[in-house]
Amino acid sequence: MAMDASWAWGSLLPSPVVLLAIVCLLSAGLLYQVYLFALPKPIPGIPYNLHASKRLMGDIPDVRRSKHMRQWVWSQPRAHRAPLSQVFVLPFRRPTVIVTDYSAVVDILARRSREFDRGQRIREIVGLIAPEFHFTMETKEEGFKAHKELVRDLMTPRFLNEVSSPRIYDAFAALVHLWHEKSTKAMGQPFCASHDLYMTTLDSICSVAFGLDESKRSLTREIDHVRSLPMPPASPAPGPQVSPVISDAAPVEFSRPEPNPEIEALLDIPEMLSISQKSGFPWIAQRLALLRPKHARAMRNRQSLIDTQTENSLKRLFAGGEKEMQCALDWMLWREMGKAKKEERAPDFHSPVIRDETFGFLLGGHDTSATVLSWWVKYMAEHPHVQARLRAELRNGHSVAMMEGRWPAMEGIISTHIPYLEAVVQETLRCASIVTLISRTTTQDAQVLGYHIPKDTSILLSLTGPGLTEPSLDVPTTPNLGTKPSTSQTNSPPPWDNADVHLFRPERWLKADEEKGIEVFDSRAGPILAFSTGPRGCFGRRLGEMQLKTAVTLLIWNFEFGSTGPLGGMEIKEKFVNMPRDCYVRLKET
Numbered sequence: 001m002a003m004d005a006s007w008a009w010g011s012l013l014p015s016p017v018v019l020l021a022i023v024c025l026l027s028a029g030l031l032y033q034v035y036l037f038a039l040p041k042p043i044p045g046i047p048y049n050l051h052a053s054k055r056l057m058g059d060i061p062d063v064r065r066s067k068h069m070r071q072w073v074w075s076q077p078r079a080h081r082a083p084l085s086q087v088f089v090l091p092f093r094r095p096t097v098i099v100t101d102y103s104a105v106v107d108i109l110a111r112r113s114r115e116f117d118r119g120q121r122i123r124e125i126v127g128l129i130a131p132e133f134h135f136t137m138e139t140k141e142e143g144f145k146a147h148k149e150l151v152r153d154l155m156t157p158r159f160l161n162e163v164s165s166p167r168i169y170d171a172f173a174a175l176v177h178l179w180h181e182k183s184t185k186a187m188g189q190p191f192c193a194s195h196d197l198y199m200t201t202l203d204s205i206c207s208v209a210f211g212l213d214e215s216k217r218s219l220t221r222e223i224d225h226v227r228s229l230p231m232p233p234a235s236p237a238p239g240p241q242v243s244p245v246i247s248d249a250a251p252v253e254f255s256r257p258e259p260n261p262e263i264e265a266l267l268d269i270p271e272m273l274s275i276s277q278k279s280g281f282p283w284i285a286q287r288l289a290l291l292r293p294k295h296a297r298a299m300r301n302r303q304s305l306i307d308t309q310t311e312n313s314l315k316r317l318f319a320g321g322e323k324e325m326q327c328a329l330d331w332m333l334w335r336e337m338g339k340a341k342k343e344e345r346a347p348d349f350h351s352p353v354i355r356d357e358t359f360g361f362l363l364g365g366h367d368t369s370a371t372v373l374s375w376w377v378k379y380m381a382e383h384p385h386v387q388a389r390l391r392a393e394l395r396n397g398h399s400v401a402m403m404e405g406r407w408p409a410m411e412g413i414i415s416t417h418i419p420y421l422e423a424v425v426q427e428t429l430r431c432a433s434i435v436t437l438i439s440r441t442t443t444q445d446a447q448v449l450g451y452h453i454p455k456d457t458s459i460l461l462s463l464t465g466p467g468l469t470e471p472s473l474d475v476p477t478t479p480n481l482g483t484k485p486s487t488s489q490t491n492s493p494p495p496w497d498n499a500d501v502h503l504f505r506p507e508r509w510l511k512a513d514e515e516k517g518i519e520v521f522d523s524r525a526g527p528i529l530a531f532s533t534g535p536r537g538c539f540g541r542r543l544g545e546m547q548l549k550t551a552v553t554l555l556i557w558n559f560e561f562g563s564t565g566p567l568g569g570m571e572i573k574e575k576f577v578n579m580p581r582d583c584y585v586r587l588k589e590t
């Protein structure tokens with residue numbers, strides 16, 4: 001019986017082949033379920049690319065194939081003829097919603113900051129560089145207020161005028177000296193300007209942030225280096241040379257001095273940002289980058305730089321108190337001293353918060369200011385009539401300096417109101433549109449222009465494109481989608497004329513003051529979002545504007561910017577911000 005029974009069970013078992021087939025089918029079924037689970041999950045009702053929703057990598061292959069990734073992203077709503085769309089650019093994560101409608105963007109930034117907070121993306125990108133910088137924090141986060149309190153006074157007119165402005169002036173005056181040397185040696189040929197603007201802005205921001213000694217400033221080394229170069233036609237080796245002139249438009253290549261370790265460490269900041277920004281997994285990308293000696297050394301050197309600068313600051317403060325204040329770091333240490341005393345505790349002068357808020361000046365203010373200036377020199381070369389009018393207005397405004405045959409002093413630059421200068425700076429910021437997308441996350445379910453966006457969705461808001469630098473979107477108004485926030489509702493400025501919105505035209509920012517019979521600068525002439533807006537808009541705006549005004553005044557006062565021919569194209573290069581691909585100047589002393 002027992003034998004019979006075992007035979008009966010054995011006959012019921014499937015053959016190995018059938019068993020294998022069943023296992024394969026089950027595995028395939030399971031894999032298919034995993035595949036379906038991992039596919040992008042569009043948010044109902046928001047337009048998207050259908051083909052991208054059917055592949056694991058979503059829109060990523062299209063983004064990679066595009067010439068400019070960020071431009072591809074902010075152009076998506078226009079491609080869908082809608083003010084919003086969604087893209088699948090973060091693998092295995094929820095879709096990202098793009099908003100390009102100017103009024104909706106302003107509404108979100110300025111009035112709905114509770115529903116749309118900073119989110120995690122910036123924290124991931126800034127990551128290891130300055131984790132305690134308030135830029136990375138959510139507004140509702142504990143500690144955010146304390147960070148803002150620490151930096152609160154650094155953009156007041158008093159701090160800007162007394163502490164920041166002389167440092168800014170020195171940095172850009174050094175650039176004028178450098179360009180005098182270079183233009184003499186270039187003998188009318190163009191030369192690269194982006195590096196010089198980049199290093200000058202670094203000097204300016206570092207001096208304001210932590211008071212870099214003159215001997216350590218990059219421009220001091222650059223000027224000494226260029227002075228040491230022979231005049232062209234260059235004598236053959238040995239020694240540094242100015243390359244021989246090849247043709248009319250060929251740029252003169254100036255060799256560069258080796259940066260010192262401190263400067264090298266600071267220049268590593270935008271590099272690290274760029275590494276994490278390009279990656280779908282920024283945290284891992286930064287950790288891997290730190291395995292390379294170059295980045296690891298830079299991180300160590302940054303720490304020792306801030307330690308040294310902190311010691312220098314403390315010596316100053318202990319010796320002279322508040323009146324010895326020379327930079328933002330001094331100010332933050334002074335505040336910490338006062339706060340510690342009040343709270344009856346020992347001050348923490350080397351706290352990561354003070355360190356990261358100091359580096360925050362560089363993170364927020366270096367690439368941004370340098371890049372706006374790089375675009376500005378290009379616009380000047382392309383628009384000689386703007387340049388000529390600007391120079392005339394500056395000479396008229398600073399008539400005493402003109403009569404005395406000197407440059408305008410910093411006090412004069414601060415106190416003299418020159419509408420055309422403000423218009424040129426504003427138009428440069430608008431056209432350059434160096435920050436194109438900023439991120440937010442929904443803290444609760446939200447409605448934007450009638451579209452439903454679930455809680456915890458990543459949002460990218462466009463600071464460029466339709467309505468700002470391109471003709472506005474002709475958005476069909478679908479009744480069940482609701483209407484745009486109207487101009488009156490958002491108190492927006494009037495829209496730009498679609499016919500000339502793409503042109504560089506500073507005059508658009510001027511209006512007649514009928515009563516006084518003069519032209520005045522009108523900051524509300526039309527839409528601009530170069531510094532973003534609302535409670536989390538650019539913290540350093542005033543400092544940025546002061547740098548731009550100072551640089552523009554000193555450079556136009558001293559130089560005429562000639563056409564650089566084929567080097568003058570407006571092609572962009574997407575780094576941390578949108579830079580011009582080429583930035584050359586051909587200078588004539590005025």
Ligand code: HEM
Binds near residue numbers: 136368435532537540
């Ligand atoms: C022309 C130069 C500059 C431009 C175009 C610019 C633009 C911007 C933009 C678009 C944002 C994003 C705001 C948002 O997410 O809503 C921002 C944020 C910020 N910027 Fe600037 N910026 C400039 C200069 C500076 C300077 C000189 C500093 C120096 C301190 C600075 C510090 C910051 C900080 C700290 C934030 C973060 C604010 C927050 O999260 O609350 N920026 N900037």
